[in-house]
Amino acid sequence: MAELLSKYGLFINGEWRDAKNGATLKTYDPANGKFLAEIADATEEDVNDAVKAARAAFNKFRHSTVAERSRLLNKIADAIEANKEHLARVETMDNGKPIRETLNVDVPYAAEHFRYFAGVIAGEEGSANVLDEKQLSIVLREPIGVVGQIVPWNFPFLMAAWKLAPVIAAGDASVFKPSSETSLSVLELFRLIADILPKGLVNIVTGKGSKAGEWLKNHPGIDKLAFTGSTEIGRDIAIAAAQRIIPATLELGGKSANIFFGDADIEKALDGIQLGILFNQGQVCCAGSRIFVEEAFYDKFMAAAIKKFENIKVGDPLDPSTQMGSQINKKQAEQILNYVEIGKKEGAKVAVGGEAYTANGCDKGAFVKPTLLTDVTNDMRVAQEEIFGPVGVVIKFKNEEELLKMVNDSEYGLGGGIFTQDITKALRVARSMETGRVWINTYNQIPAGSPFGGYKNSGIGRETHKIILEHYTQMKNIMIDLTGKPSGFYKQ
Numbered sequence: 001m002a003e004l005l006s007k008y009g010l011f012i013n014g015e016w017r018d019a020k021n022g023a024t025l026k027t028y029d030p031a032n033g034k035f036l037a038e039i040a041d042a043t044e045e046d047v048n049d050a051v052k053a054a055r056a057a058f059n060k061f062r063h064s065t066v067a068e069r070s071r072l073l074n075k076i077a078d079a080i081e082a083n084k085e086h087l088a089r090v091e092t093m094d095n096g097k098p099i100r101e102t103l104n105v106d107v108p109y110a111a112e113h114f115r116y117f118a119g120v121i122a123g124e125e126g127s128a129n130v131l132d133e134k135q136l137s138i139v140l141r142e143p144i145g146v147v148g149q150i151v152p153w154n155f156p157f158l159m160a161a162w163k164l165a166p167v168i169a170a171g172d173a174s175v176f177k178p179s180s181e182t183s184l185s186v187l188e189l190f191r192l193i194a195d196i197l198p199k200g201l202v203n204i205v206t207g208k209g210s211k212a213g214e215w216l217k218n219h220p221g222i223d224k225l226a227f228t229g230s231t232e233i234g235r236d237i238a239i240a241a242a243q244r245i246i247p248a249t250l251e252l253g254g255k256s257a258n259i260f261f262g263d264a265d266i267e268k269a270l271d272g273i274q275l276g277i278l279f280n281q282g283q284v285c286c287a288g289s290r291i292f293v294e295e296a297f298y299d300k301f302m303a304a305a306i307k308k309f310e311n312i313k314v315g316d317p318l319d320p321s322t323q324m325g326s327q328i329n330k331k332q333a334e335q336i337l338n339y340v341e342i343g344k345k346e347g348a349k350v351a352v353g354g355e356a357y358t359a360n361g362c363d364k365g366a367f368v369k370p371t372l373l374t375d376v377t378n379d380m381r382v383a384q385e386e387i388f389g390p391v392g393v394v395i396k397f398k399n400e401e402e403l404l405k406m407v408n409d410s411e412y413g414l415g416g417g418i419f420t421q422d423i424t425k426a427l428r429v430a431r432s433m434e435t436g437r438v439w440i441n442t443y444n445q446i447p448a449g450s451p452f453g454g455y456k457n458s459g460i461g462r463e464t465h466k467i468i469l470e471h472y473t474q475m476k477n478i479m480i481d482l483t484g485k486p487s488g489f490y491k492q
Contacts, residue, residue: 008184008206031093033365056200061173062171064171143172162464226248249471252285257292276289278390281390291392324370350373403429414453
């Protein structure tokens, strides 16, 4: 077991401290219900202090050089890589996801993001143009200020990297709030890097979303909001930002289509359906939860897919051989299974799974069997609403026209997948999908260097790519007269 403190404080102005009223929240391992640690439940005064510290840090850090910021980002990546096993175990215990995922995806990809932005900023340039031989127009990008950042419980460590790496790269300061369900991995990271960060540059405020999250969202000292989470809360974030005329980037919910054509390579397709809906127990905003299968391919593919789902190893997340771990908590597991019941009432059939997993000592956790619902139509609630669990709904299609009509009939547009050996068809369909990311012959690949974000109700902005720096900076134009003469506009 990874060594944890019994109690974690807030990280404000480079120091650890208790909430002003001493309030704490208890955290538990979702796989077995065991107590892990207490975290501080921030007060409004704590949030105020964090914003004040961030402002003071920003006033200094905004003048830092690209080389200084790059070195800092690489030092953070060094610390992550040096403590990879520890951080992966903490993430697994706190979240319930398998250690093979945290060790091979969450933690190393987080380090990769810090290194990516360390490199990107070295090549960033402004521009200068001579206009009509009269003015020199210089365009610069400057840090935007203090950023309020809120992330969800499904990828707490990786989401922290997605948010914090560009903030530091841009020269901003952050007040960062992790989910109260999963704060431990971020807190452990800051125990490791506290001494290398300028004081106040990043402040970690833990606690309930209904309190600390609201105070941060509405704080007048914030210059920008960045949020990952549900569309419902994202809408509130956007409204709060609009009221203060500050920008917001939002990575929100999804109900993504994973499409399997009859000419797909069967092994790639079977890999893709599992990557799409079983990765992180289906608790992925871009999960391939709507599974569209061409009629001619349906019987062969589904028979093989059901067999794969039946043989997925569900169990102890710390066991390296476990393929699927626990949901985040029992409430989430119950909500997932409730959706299965809704689907059945709508006429869907449970082809595999559809119930809690309680074998092999998992009865005290929040485990759900890998599930496929068949006989689904696109108008069913299970095909339109985000279930956020390992439940794929399978829909047949006859041709591309019918397919695209169903694919785009959704309020969401975050991710999507296409499996076919016809690259022309793949590109044609991909370009017709109303979604921000399309994988072809794979799914749920999330490396740094490719923009990730959604259309429609799936959000605003793109992360994991240098384009996000435009959201964390603001443009300044400096115009210099080249004529050396008065304008002549006010001749006397």
